Amino acid sequence: MDDIEKLRSIISxxxxxxxFGGAGVSTESNxxxxxxxxxxxxxxxxxxxxxxxxxxxxxFETHPEEFYDFYKKxxxxxxxxxxxxxxxxxxxxxxxxxxxxxxxxxxxxxQKAGSKNVLELHGSVYRxxxxxCKKSYSLDYVLNSPExxxxxxxxxGIVRPDVVLYEExxxxxxxxxxxxxxxxxxxxxxxxxxxxxxxxxxxxxxxRGNKLVLINKSDVAFDGKINLIIxxxxxxxxxxxxxGI
Numbered sequence: 001m002d003d004i005e006k007l008r009s010i011i012s013x014x015x016x017x018x019x020f021g022g023a024g025v026s027t028e029s030n031x032x033x034x035x036x037x038x039x040x041x042x043x044x045x046x047x048x049x050x051x052x053x054x055x056x057x058x059x060f061e062t063h064p065e066e067f068y069d070f071y072k073k074x075x076x077x078x079x080x081x082x083x084x085x086x087x088x089x090x091x092x093x094x095x096x097x098x099x100x101x102x103x104x105x106x107x108x109x110x111q112k113a114g115s116k117n118v119l120e121l122h123g124s125v126y127r128x129x130x131x132x133c134k135k136s137y138s139l140d141y142v143l144n145s146p147e148x149x150x151x152x153x154x155x156x157g158i159v160r161p162d163v164v165l166y167e168e169x170x171x172x173x174x175x176x177x178x179x180x181x182x183x184x185x186x187x188x189x190x191x192x193x194x195x196x197x198x199x200x201x202x203x204x205x206x207x208r209g210n211k212l213v214l215i216n217k218s219d220v221a222f223d224g225k226i227n228l229i230i231x232x233x234x235x236x237x238x239x240x241x242x243x244g245i
Contacts, residue, residue, distance in 0.1 A: 003230045008241045010211050010228070011097060016186035019089055020102045020204065021234075024192025024216060028083040028235045029109055034074060043074070056166035064149045064158065071161065072143060076125055077107060084239030085191065086113035091242050093117065100181040102203070104193065106163050119178050121170055123163035132157030170199060182206045191215040191234040195222050 011017060023033040032039055034051040043051040047070055053059055055075075060067045082090075090113040092098035101110050102119045108126050110118045128137040130152035137159050142150045150159040164170055182188060188207045193216065195201040204212075205224060213228045214220060215237050230237055 003228065004237065004240050004244075006228055007213060007230065007237070008244050010187055010213065011092070011241060012245055014187045014211070015097050016184070017092065017098045018100050018102065018181045018185040018188050019098060020182070020188065020190045020193070021085075022104045022191075022193025022195075025083075025085050025103070025234055026080070026105045026107055026109060027192070028085060028233060029077075029080045029107075031077045031080050031105075031107055031109075032074075043070070052166050057168050060160070060165055068148050068150070072148075075106070076139070076143065078139070078143075080107060080109060082109045082113035084235035086110055086115070088235075088238035088242040090114035095245070099185070100178075102178045102181065106161075119174050119181070121164070121174060121178065123161065123171075125161055125163065127162035128159050129162055130155060130157040130159050175199075175203075178203055179206050183208060185209060187211040187213065189213045189215065191238070193220075194218070195220050 023035065027033050034043065040050055043049065043054065047054060047066065054067060054070045086109050089098060089101055089110065093115055100117045100119055101115050102121065103110060104121050106120065106122050106125050108124055126139050128139065128142050129135065133152060133155045135152055135154055142159060142161065151157065152159055182203055183206045185207060186209055188209065188211070190204060190213065193201070195204065204222070210227060212226050214226045215230045215232065215234045217231060217233060219231065
């Protein structure tokens with residue numbers, strides 16, 4: 001039995017699957033991973049800072065112009081389309097097998113594919129709010145702002161994306177729900193993540209089952225027990241698996 005058949009068998013036999021995904025799920029929709037060597041190099045070359053510095057809370061507060069210039073040009077991909085991985089996960093949810101998608105991505109592609117129960121650990125570019133009066137704003141409002149730094153139409157405060165920046169904690173409500181789903185899952189599929197970004201990567205240790213599946217193009221350093229490892233494209237793997245169910 002090859003790995004695709006093994007995974008298909010695991011998924012076919014379960015109705016309590018949770019998916020945990022990282023940047024590798026979105027790169028197959030042509031959204032670059034800013035943590036890659038190329039992404040880090042390009043950011044330093046163009047801006048003089050590493051991406052994790054530019055996407056930090058302190059940089060947002062002290063260099064808002066540079067923050068928004070980088071954010072709008074490098075972090076927003078409105079035209080990106082869901083790939084086979086997103087579509088396969090939405091299909092599994094519709095079949096009643098997948099209970100939750102937990103994602104480190106902020107691009108909203110899981111929702112665009114049709115997934116309903118998506119826990120966004122790092123927030124979403126599609127939600128924005130005024131840091132003073134908390135009024136909500138759309139992504140288009142931020143992108144179409146006449147000034148580089150978008151301002152609230154009511155109070156003039158800065159409108160910031162509802163994303164978790166470096167130096168900021170994860171949302172406790174989202175984190176708690178993610179822990180609940182992982183802890184109670186029969187099958188946990190981890191895909192497109194190197195499991196190096198904490199605290200999100202630490203969630204995997206809360207899985208109590210014996211069907212932990214890892215799908216990633218490159219090897220991942222993980223000190224727990226992985227029951228099935230597939231080093232391949234996540235879209236290709238999940239697309240092939242779900243098509244055969």
